[in-house]
Amino acid sequence: MRQRKVKNEEQRLAALEYLQVRDSGELRGRWADFLKEKNESFAGEIYLEAGCGRGHFLAALGEANPDRFYLGAEGRSSVVLRAMELIRDKELKNVLFIPEFILNVESFFAENELTGIYLNFSDPWPKARHAKRRLTHRDYLKGYQQALKPDGFIEFKTDSKPLFDFTLEECQVIGLTVEECTKDLHRSDLPARLITTQYENRFRLLGKPIHYCKIRV
Numbered sequence: 001m002r003q004r005k006v007k008n009e010e011q012r013l014a015a016l017e018y019l020q021v022r023d024s025g026e027l028r029g030r031w032a033d034f035l036k037e038k039n040e041s042f043a044g045e046i047y048l049e050a051g052c053g054r055g056h057f058l059a060a061l062g063e064a065n066p067d068r069f070y071l072g073a074e075g076r077s078s079v080v081l082r083a084m085e086l087i088r089d090k091e092l093k094n095v096l097f098i099p100e101f102i103l104n105v106e107s108f109f110a111e112n113e114l115t116g117i118y119l120n121f122s123d124p125w126p127k128a129r130h131a132k133r134r135l136t137h138r139d140y141l142k143g144y145q146q147a148l149k150p151d152g153f154i155e156f157k158t159d160s161k162p163l164f165d166f167t168l169e170e171c172q173v174i175g176l177t178v179e180e181c182t183k184d185l186h187r188s189d190l191p192a193r194l195i196t197t198q199y200e201n202r203f204r205l206l207g208k209p210i211h212y213c214k215i216r217v
């Protein structure tokens, strides 16, 4: 996808280098030690949002849970820039960014390193020939399964019914348990309705139902 340039992008990104984890593959298996050095309050639980967009969801989670660490992976530089500016403005010490497209989660995280993974409004890739690019394709799910601790979770939100149905089928094929599931999150009493993403707010204003599931590994 062509990336939209923002004004002074390079300089602005450079000024926020401290919020970016470069060569993050080299931290595989060592994330907890690395993050403890960044923030003394960190108690050991690491969460990833793959495709974090402008970071609103991570900012809210980071504020609510100061002893956890949140990593946002975002492949579009103009978008991750906005996310980092938000975290800088909120002065949060427990959110960092991997400024890359995550194609293979196992190359970033060793077994059992993550407690939870959030997939919010992932690109739907509607064409059948692009199914492998969907972040809930079984190949991705198997990678998440490896990186997550026993009893870890994946939370998935989307406005796309075809992507949601596909995701439930993929979970069934590889034997993952879907613990919570709704086709209209904001008419449910599930806790996931309480912290929303930027896309979620946009779709809610348009009256679109939000599909949500929580997958336990």
Ligand SMILES: C[S@@+](CC[C@H](N)C(=O)[O-])C[C@H]1O[C@@H](n2cnc3c(N)ncnc32)[C@H](O)[C@@H]1O
Pocket (backbone or CB within 6 Å): 050, 051, 052, 053, 054, 073, 074, 075, 076, 079, 100, 101, 102, 103, 119, 120, 121, 122, 123, 197, 198, 199, 200
């Ligand atoms: C539709 S937006 C949703 C943003 C945000 N999660 C929200 O709900 O507001 C999807 C974002 O995921 C990013 N993305 C897609 N595939 C990705 C991947 N494999 N790794 C990192 N970012 C990815 C895109 O660049 C885009 O910014």
